[in-house]
Amino acid sequence: MKQIKFAVLLVLLFTSFYNYAQQPSSGSNKVKVTGKVFEKVSRQPLEYATISLMAPNDTKVIAGGITNPKGEFEVAVAPGTYDIKIEVISFKATEIKQKNIQGDTNLGVVNLSEDAAQLNEVVVRAEKSTVEIKLDKKVYNVGQDMMVKGGTVSDVLDNVPSVSVDTEGNVSLRGSDNIRILIDGRPSNAINVAEALRQLPADAIDKVEVITNPSARYDAEGGSGLINIILKKGKNQGLNGTFIASTGLPETYGLSANLNYKTEKLNYFTTAGYNYRTNEGAGVTNSEYLNEDGTTKSYLDEDRDTKRIRKGFNGRAGVEWIINPTTFWTNAINYQNNSGEDKDLINYNNFDANRTFTGSTYRLNKGITDSDNIEYTSNLIKNFNDKGHKLTADLSISKNNDDSNSDITGTQRYNSTLNDQVQKQVQIQTDYVLPISKGSQFEAGYKGSFSNLNNEYYVLDPLGATITNLSNTLEYKENINALYTQYGFKVNKFSYLFGLRWEDTNIEVNLLDTKVFNTKKYNNLFPSAFISYEISDQSNFSASYSKRLSRPRGRFMNPAVNYSSNINIFQGNPDLDPSLTDKFDLGYIKRWDKVTFNTSAYFENTKDVFSFVRYPNGQMVGGIPVIVNTPINVGKEQKFGFEFTLNYTPYKWWRLNSNFNLYNVKTTGENTYTDIVTGNLITQDLDNQANSWFARISSKVTLPYKIDWQLTSMYNGSQKTAQGKNLGQFGMNTSFSKDVLKDKATIAFNVSDIFNSRKMKSYTYLDEVNSYSEFQFRKRQFNLSFTYRFNKAKNERDKNAAPKEGGNEGGGEFPG
Incomplete structure (x- = not known):
């Protein structure tokens, strides 16, 4: 709206x-x-x-x-x-x-x-546009998108301009997964971010900010930018709220409530929801194994069928205290509990060099998962005057427990895996803003982030004994201290923002069982510079630079083997170094009566970039070599791209949003490993240059009888890799909604992945094996939801009645 x-x-x-x-x-x-x-x-x-x-x-x-x-x-x-x-x-x-x-x-x-009469009327006002384009960010308003009704945050992000989510839930920005995800301006405290985003309901989200080139005010982490997920906070006077119930196929259902009660001095808000989700997936991997002379040795076809069931409760409760007209204090408790069951069946069909069937085996992995996450947040805002002079302070304390156990049965063997993760985090932050004169502003701040992760992972043989080469205990400690300052000012039609951030990092990566200890200490300066020129009231031009950092985390660092397949395994690398990126961006925005157009050209130069490589580890299973997939620091990556976003409203009953991104990636580097069988050093050339593109278009139409219809299509272009090729991917979603009960309620029906076509497909070429694989994490889904509102208009204007939580949220704009 x-x-x-x-x-x-x-x-x-x-x-x-x-x-x-x-x-x-x-x-x-x-x-x-x-x-x-x-x-x-x-x-x-x-x-x-x-x-x-x-x-x-x-x-x-x-x-x-x-x-x-x-x-x-x-x-x-x-x-x-x-x-x-x-x-x-x-x-x-x-x-x-x-x-x-x-x-x-x-x-x-x-x-x-506030006009109480207007607030208590439930009327349909002009809707806020799903996508708002600003000079330094794109803002996606979740409440206006029917596609995400009854969905999760992953569904939300998959509709955000410049953002895409693959079939495994991994989030990328402008084609890169080297990003930082924030919730209310703070980094997500989840151990597995992709899984956490799939469990958090879309109904809890107010909007999403995409910042492709952040200023010094933000964390330096996230080489390709930041995604800030802003949770709903009640703002209306009195008691009001929303209830949402949903169901779908494959079997899915959920119930959530968003309630708010506001008085003159206190504002109570709470969100609670339960969901049960079934994800059915499938995949194939067809491999051709080669002799040393390049001739075919044998073939192996893997057919995979997966089913994942997730049960989750999400609760959030807080209160904002208006201490006086210039001081606001907000405290909140967030709690998540997620449990689930996984079933992963792989059938192996073996063939000789002439493609003659020689036999088959199977492998069944049945597992259970359970995680608890609790977080306390506090935010204090002190406004010294009404000109923007203020001080904010933030505190976040969290603990996350994540357990998973599985039993692996098959034709040849029986195993069990045990995984227990405990993570504790404390974050403190303070920001000071001082307007000096009209159009100029000084900012400074400090942030401390301290976390400790303990991950015990064991693979047991049929007798219950630990398989030592597949098991270990990881202890990961990370302490980061940061200081920043920036100054913005305006001269005539030019606006400037210059900043400098300093971060000191101390990381310990310890493998307790094998007594391997790694300590990484480094500190860096991260400058940023932004210049904008106001061509007219309707158009602006901008140029920006920033230095960014990417620290390896989570599964990238964890050496525990992903044992879902015993011949194609994933293993983290605890010796990864951070990568540094220099980012340059040129942007232009133009507004007409019915059109808003934003375009940018960008260049990213990254050193010690992360890349996944595949190589045989020298082990054999039933005569088949085991292939390891692991991340390494490759060398250098240069990325140049062009992007545009277009909002067009040809008629009051029709709105169009589109996003297009074209880029070229050039990687230079190599990987050397030791062949366990021969003892020889093998060097893999990882130099690669590839073009790719991404496009998304969304249309929202108001049909007769006030039925809203939304249709979204997206396409990820193919891309060559150093060891093969990733194929293109197409998807289409649609949704219908209708207001009922005098516009106090809404019924919505949506179909995700209409053509069941969102599959990751790729070719891999190694000296020992050539393979083709495809995987679909989630098949086509149907979802029906019912939303009921009381004392709250359908398209209530998002007033600034409550201050934003999180010192990072909303910072870094040009002075004006």
Whole structure:
């Protein structure tokens, strides 16, 4: 709704200028009328409030403007006497009658009160656009997307511009998985981020911010940028909320509630939900094994069938205390419990060199998982004045337990695996913002992040004895201290933001069973620079640079073997080093009445980039060599790309959002390993250059009888790799929704992956084996949801009545 409202307000502004131009000239000199618009109770700025100047006792607008994110406005007008009206949706308008303006005039702070009558009416207002395009970020408004009703955060991210989610739940930005995911401005504390995102319900999410080139205010981690997931926080006066029930095929159902109760001093908010999800998947791997002379030795076809059941409860409760008009303190408790069952059946069919069937075996992996995550967060905001001078402090304490056990049976052997992970994290942060003069601002802050992960992983033989070469206990300790400062200022139509961040990192990676200890200490400076030029009120140009860091985490570092297949295994590398990226971005944004267009060209230069390599480890299973897939520091990667995002509203009943990304990646490096059988050193050349592209288009149409229909298509282009090729991937989703019960409720039906086509397909070519594989984590799904709202409008304007949690959230914008 915000983007459409913004376009409408721009049209009104243009109309005002046009009307004024038609008035008889009263002289070429104009004066400025300035001021600020705030919400009366919370003293927070109101963005997109309209200011209209009219001749006394006349409704014809002579001049006007809108407020920026800080609630500020500036209107140029000829000297004279005017009636001034200040208004915004869901607030009572304020009028200043017959104001005599002969020179530059500051109206000061105008406080608007909520309009209780409007808030309690359940009416359909102009909707906020699903995607808002800003100069330094893209904002995806979750509540306006029917595709994600009854879904998860992974479904949400898969609809965000510049972002894609593969079939295993891994998130990438502009084609790179080298990113940082934040929740309310803080890094996710989950051990397995991809799995955690699949368990968190979409109903708990307010919006998602995509920041491709963050400033020094943000963590340096995330070579390709940041994704900030902002959770819902109630803002309406009184008691209000939303209930959502959903069901689907394969068997899926869920129930969630979002409640809020706000008084003048206290704002209570809570979200709770339970979901049961069934994911059915499948895959194949067809391998051709080679002799030393390159001739065929044998063939092996693997057929995989998977079924994953997840049961999850997510709860969040908190309270915001408005201590006084300038001080806000928010405390919240988040709790997640997820459990599940996994069934992974692989059938092996063996063939000789002539493709004659020689026999078959099978392998069945049945496992159970259970995880608990609890987190306490606290956020304190102190506003020293109404000009943006403020201090914020944040604290986060969390503990995550993640257990999984599995029994592996098959034609030839029986094994069990035990995995127990415990992670503790503490994060503290403070940020200070000091406006120096109009258009200039100084910022500084500190952040400390301290975590400890203990991961016990054991593979047991049929007699219950530990298989030592497949088992280990990983202890991972990470302490990061960071300081930053940045200064932004504006000169005429140019805006500048320069920053510098320093991070000191101390990491211990210890394998307790084998007594292998690694310590990595390093500190780095991360400069950032942003320049924008305001071509007009409707168009801007920007250029930016930042240095970014990527630390290896999670499964990248864990040497425990993924034992789902005993001949194609994944194993982490505890000796990985961080990679450093220099990022350059040129951007342009243009707004018309019905169109918003944003394009950018970007270049990323990364040293010690992570890359996955495959090689035989020298072991044999039934005469078949075991292939290991593991990450290494390759060398250097250079990426150049072009991207554009387009929002188009041809009619009130039809909206289009599209995103396109084309890029070239050049990697240089090699991998050397020792052949266990011969003892020889084998060197793999990993030099590679490839082009790829990604496109997504979403259409939302209002059909007769007020039925909304949304259709989204996406395509990931093919890409050559150093050891093979990843094939292209196409997917399409659709959804229908209808408001019922006098618009207090909504019924939505969606189909995910209509053509059942979202499969990861790839070719791999090694000296010992050539293989083709495809995997589908989740097959086509159908989902039906019912949403009921009370004391809350369907498309309630997202007022700034409650301060944002998390010191990082919303920072780094250009001064204005």
